[in-house]
Amino acid sequence: MVTRKEVAELAGVSEATVSRVFNGLGPMKPTTKARVLEAASQLNYHPNAIAQSFARRRSGNLGVVLPYMPKVHLFSAYYFAEILSGIGEQVREQGYDMLLSLLKPDEDLDYARLYRSQKVDACVILGARDTPQQRESLQQLQEQGYPFCLVNQHFEGLAFHEVDADHVDGSYQAVRHLQEEGYRKIAFLNGSPEYSNSEDRLQGYLRAMHDAGLQTSHELLLEGNYSRKSGYEAAERLWSQREQVEAVFAANDRMAIGLMQGLREKGWVAGRDFAVVGCDDSDAAKLSDPPLSSINVPFYEMGKEAARGVLARFTQGERAEPSNVKLPTQLIIRQSSKSSSLT
Amino acid sequence: MVTRKEVAELAGVSEATVSRVFNGLGPMKPTTKARVLEAASQLNYHPNAIAQSFARRRSGNLGVVLPYMPKVHLFSAYYFAEILSGIGEQVREQGYDMLLSLLKPDEDLDYARLYRSQKVDACVILGARDTPQQRESLQQLQEQGYPFCLVNQHFEGLAFHEVDADHVDGSYQAVRHLQEEGYRKIAFLNGSPEYSNSEDRLQGYLRAMHDAGLQTSHELLLEGNYSRKSGYEAAERLWSQREQVEAVFAANDRMAIGLMQGLREKGWVAGRDFAVVGCDDSDAAKLSDPPLSSINVPFYEMGKEAARGVLARFTQGERAEPSNVKLPTQLIIRQSSKSSSLT
DNA sequence: TTGTATGCGTTATCAG
DNA sequence: CTGATAACGCATACAA
Numbered sequence: 001m002v003t004r005k006e007v008a009e010l011a012g013v014s015e016a017t018v019s020r021v022f023n024g025l026g027p028m029k030p031t032t033k034a035r036v037l038e039a040a041s042q043l044n045y046h047p048n049a050i051a052q053s054f055a056r057r058r059s060g061n062l063g064v065v066l067p068y069m070p071k072v073h074l075f076s077a078y079y080f081a082e083i084l085s086g087i088g089e090q091v092r093e094q095g096y097d098m099l100l101s102l103l104k105p106d107e108d109l110d111y112a113r114l115y116r117s118q119k120v121d122a123c124v125i126l127g128a129r130d131t132p133q134q135r136e137s138l139q140q141l142q143e144q145g146y147p148f149c150l151v152n153q154h155f156e157g158l159a160f161h162e163v164d165a166d167h168v169d170g171s172y173q174a175v176r177h178l179q180e181e182g183y184r185k186i187a188f189l190n191g192s193p194e195y196s197n198s199e200d201r202l203q204g205y206l207r208a209m210h211d212a213g214l215q216t217s218h219e220l221l222l223e224g225n226y227s228r229k230s231g232y233e234a235a236e237r238l239w240s241q242r243e244q245v246e247a248v249f250a251a252n253d254r255m256a257i258g259l260m261q262g263l264r265e266k267g268w269v270a271g272r273d274f275a276v277v278g279c280d281d282s283d284a285a286k287l288s289d290p291p292l293s294s295i296n297v298p299f300y301e302m303g304k305e306a307a308r309g310v311l312a313r314f315t316q317g318e319r320a321e322p323s324n325v326k327l328p329t330q331l332i333i334r335q336s337s338k339s340s341s342l343t
Numbered sequence: 344m345v346t347r348k349e350v351a352e353l354a355g356v357s358e359a360t361v362s363r364v365f366n367g368l369g370p371m372k373p374t375t376k377a378r379v380l381e382a383a384s385q386l387n388y389h390p391n392a393i394a395q396s397f398a399r400r401r402s403g404n405l406g407v408v409l410p411y412m413p414k415v416h417l418f419s420a421y422y423f424a425e426i427l428s429g430i431g432e433q434v435r436e437q438g439y440d441m442l443l444s445l446l447k448p449d450e451d452l453d454y455a456r457l458y459r460s461q462k463v464d465a466c467v468i469l470g471a472r473d474t475p476q477q478r479e480s481l482q483q484l485q486e487q488g489y490p491f492c493l494v495n496q497h498f499e500g501l502a503f504h505e506v507d508a509d510h511v512d513g514s515y516q517a518v519r520h521l522q523e524e525g526y527r528k529i530a531f532l533n534g535s536p537e538y539s540n541s542e543d544r545l546q547g548y549l550r551a552m553h554d555a556g557l558q559t560s561h562e563l564l565l566e567g568n569y570s571r572k573s574g575y576e577a578a579e580r581l582w583s584q585r586e587q588v589e590a591v592f593a594a595n596d597r598m599a600i601g602l603m604q605g606l607r608e609k610g611w612v613a614g615r616d617f618a619v620v621g622c623d624d625s626d627a628a629k630l631s632d633p634p635l636s637s638i639n640v641p642f643y644e645m646g647k648e649a650a651r652g653v654l655a656r657f658t659q660g661e662r663a664e665p666s667n668v669k670l671p672t673q674l675i676i677r678q679s680s681k682s683s684s685l686t
Numbered sequence: 687t688t689g690t691a692t693g694c695g696t697t698a699t700c701a702g
Numbered sequence: 703c704t705g706a707t708a709a710c711g712c713a714t715a716c717a718a
Contacts, residue, residue, distance in 0.1 A: 001461075003711060014689045019713065028687060049460035051711035054397040054694060064443070080423055088445035097462060098443045100407070102431035117392035118344075119440060228630060257630045264632065287571060287600050289607065289632040346695060357705045362697070371703060394695035397710060 002043045011039035022047055058314075061099040062091050062307060063120035067127035068105045078282040079299055083151060086303025087124055094311055096121075111137045115146040122147040122314040124306045129194040130155055149310040151302055154196040159322040161313070163306040167197045167279075170295035170329030171204025174249050174277040177293070177331055179212050181339060183247035183275055186214070189234050189259060191226040191251040201251050201279065219244055224255045231255030235262020246274060247337070253278035253285045253294055260288065260336065275337040290335035298327050345386045354382035365390055401657075404442040405434050405650060406463035410470035411448045421625045422642055426494060429646025430467055437654055439464075454480045458489045465490040465657040467649045472537040473498055492653040494645055497539035502665040504656070506649040510540045510622075513638035513672030514547025517592050517620040520636070520674055522555050524682060526590035526618055529557070532577050532602060534569040534594040544594050544622065562587055567598045574598030578605020589617055590680070596621035596628045596637055603631065603679065618680040633678035641670045 008015045013032055020026050021036040039045075053059045064087060084098075091098050099120050103110075114120045128134055128150055138160060141148055149161040178186050188205045191198045202221075209216045219241055224230030231250060235258070238245055250256035256278030260270040270276045271290040278285060281296035305325055313320050351358045356375055363369055364379040382388075396402045407430060427441075434441050442463050446453075457463045471477055471493055481503060484491055492504040521529050531548045534541045545564075552559045562584055567573030574593060581588055581602070593599035599621030603613040613619045614633040621628060624639035648668055656663050 001711090005711080015712080016690080016714080017688060020688085023713085025714095026687075032688080046459040048711055049462045050393065050396045050402055051461075052713080053393045054696090054710085055712040055714085057694070057713095059393055061442070084443070085445060088443070092445075092447075097457075099404070100427070100431070100441045100443050102428060102435075104435075114440075116389040118394075119392045254630070261630075261632065284627060284630050287597070287604075287627050287631060289604065344695090348695080358696085359698090359705060359707090360703090363704085366697085368698095369703075375704085391695055395697080397694085397712095398696035398698080400697090400710070 001048065002045045004045070004047070006043055007036065007040050007045045010043060011035045057118075058121050059099075059119055060096055061120045062087070062096050062311060063099050063101055063114045063123035065101045065103060065111065065114075065123055065125045067129070068103045078280065082299035083126060083303035086300040086305075087307040088303075089300075090304045090307035090311070094315075096311065111141050111148075112144065112146065115141075115144070122149075122310040124148070124303070124310060125150050126152070128153045129192075130196060131194055147310050147314045149306040151306045152197065152297075152299075154200075154324075156196070161309060161322050161324075163302045163309070163325045163327070164196075165297045165302060165327050165329050167200035167295075167297075167329060168204040168207070170279065170297070170331070171201040171249065172208045173204075173329070173331040174279070174293075174295055175205050175208035176212075177333065178247045178249065178275055178277060178337060179208070179214070181247075181275060181337060184214055185220070185244055185246040187220040187222060187238060187245045187248045189222045189224055189231065189248055189250040189255055191224060191255065193223075195226075197279075198251060201249075205249060217244070224251075224258075226252050226255060228254045228258035228261075231258025231260075232262040233258075235259050235266070239263065239266050239268075242268075248274065248276050250276060250278050253280045253282045253288075253292055256292055256294075256336075257284055257288045260292075270336045271338055275339060277331075277337050281332050285332070285334065288336070293334045293337035294332050296330045296332050298329075301327055344391065345388045347388070347390070349386055350379065350382045350388045353386060354379045400461075401464050402442075402462055403439055404463045405430070405439050405654060406442050406444055406457045406466035408444045408446060408454065408457075408466055408468045410472070411446045421623065425642035426469060426646035429643040429648075430650040431646075432643075433647045433650035433654070437658075439654065454484050454491075455487065455489065458484075458487070465492075465653040467491070467646070467653060468493050469495070471496045472535075473539060474537055490653050490657045492649040494649045495540065495640075495642075497543075497667075499539070504652060504665050504667075506645045506652070506668045506670070507539075508640045508645060508670050508672050510543035510638075510640075510672060511547040511550070513622065513640070513674070514544040514592065515551045516547075516672070516674040517622070517636075517638055518548050518551035519555075520676065521590045521592065521618055521620060521680060522551070522557070524590075524618060524680060526682075527557055528563070528587055528589040530563040530565060530581060530588045530591045532565045532567055532574065532591055532593040532598055534567060534598065536566075538569075541594060544592075548592060560587070567594075567601075569595050569598060571597045571601035571604075574601025574603075575605040576601075578602050578609070582606065582609050582611075585611075591617065591619050593619060593621050596623045596625045596631075596635055599635055599637070599679075600627055600631045603635075613679045614681060618682060620674075620680050624675050628675070628677065631679070636677045636680035637675050639673045639675050641672075644670055 004015050004018045008018045018036050021033050125148055151163050154162055154164055222234050224234055256276050268274055278292045278294040281294040285292040285294040347358050347361045351361045361379050364376050468491055494506050497505055497507055565577050567577055599619050611617055621635045621637040624637040628635040628637040
């Protein structure tokens, strides 16, 4: 490897000057700058990032923490790719790199490993759930002063940096849309309560029903676990009480699709015999039959904002107040929620 | 940050001894080892990974290169999550971390950036395509001695380390299956030729048709670009020559689903009026209606093997012969390819 | 505008 | 078995 020293010698300057050129520091004579650059390119010199990190005492890496996923099925391609792309874009704009950390099931407690080893300057944490262990771990992280930002998850009662989407409003829009399509008996298939989104969506659902002066009986409230299978199973329950249901709002696309599959087996076709709206606006929403109306979530922007915020906080060393960004969601209407679509 | 020095002082030994303890080097008296460990835990000492990298002159990072994805839609959740999980597992077993690099459209040439900056010791490259630029870039990488491994892509005529799946056999199985279901007029909807998989699948298709003594007219060969839309559009062409087609083998699930959607609009339902088999066995295959028969590809294992190989080569510094691992694929039969399924 | 000198936290080599 | 000590490649405060 060619080092700064060799460049300095070839250019006939000191090593410090070479550094200055490469870091754009201080005033300097254009000619010496040119000489250094010339020498560098001639030798094909590239600064050693590790050495830089070492000297600067910062890694230049943003950690991206992904949860353990039993069947890898929690995330859609959309979620995954979009958030990572958003983070990636921001990171590159700031000259950072992203270090990926896939948690193992028993590793909730080891959030701090990457920080301790100084491999990352800050972290974006994806897919966190509201469990006692995670609360504990995250609080520790914060106490230790490690900068991090949560994406798409809120911890009630704790003040973390978070970038979330307005799931309450999204759900409100969805239910509102169903009402406008003429449905009044609208069920809600929610997901696991350990995700704050679930509670948000419930709120949006209830508010929309309330605002429309509609009843929300206990029977209209179902719970799955965000898997297609749980949606499929919910179809059974819904079918048994089909007199009370005209439409369903599901907390994610996967469950919505499972639900449609289940009801189709009974003879009920979405968009004809009943209406469905999902959440996430994932790939699957476009691939399903009929195409699924859904709530679009700006994952790319969320990832980007999370990275921006957390790096800013690290760079400026500002121990800022926990910020709570919330990005807008948007209803995407497809055939699954239009009673006239298949006729 | 607490450093080795402080541990050494507290334990009453030299810094070198602390290092030996933490690296498990050389013989040493159990008592001093215990003293060091005690001091370390008391001070909550953790080695600085950056400093270690600097001193060892290796980063301890495996680079994972992802291609530029115009619409992020090239990869299914499956592909993405599975490969990354596989790499992640292997990497952790070897005490490495993974550095993610998202290429931008114009960055084909900058494959070497991460290596030059010494941020990674080796790379796994995903989603490469066979273009002149990429061939050029990869050859340069190899000439410069940077260890890397390609996943799911072969470059004919060039000897790179590659981990691939047996797409020829997978396709053979798929077409064979359709034949066994009684279909004889089997079309093939292929994807972009810049992915070696496409050529592999064509081979498998042709071989299966040939072995069965079936004709493969020009009309039976269609080409899309792996997008749902292109599959949807292919439906138009197929419909116009529906007399010549009873079944379709599509080079990925996305196109297969688009195809089913398109033909359904004409009144042809997969699994009833015609049969379809896709490729990748992605999430969408289970979510589609009817569920899509598909070729399962062991992405997890491919990622793991790629990481294992490339790290081994780096660690042992062995300039090994380019290896060409090929993992088996497997046909998964669902309703889309069974003529009796919907009756 | 540029050079000098010091330090960053390890690893690894060489004595003892 | 253990202790000195020289790298490692760069950033940066201080001088000039």
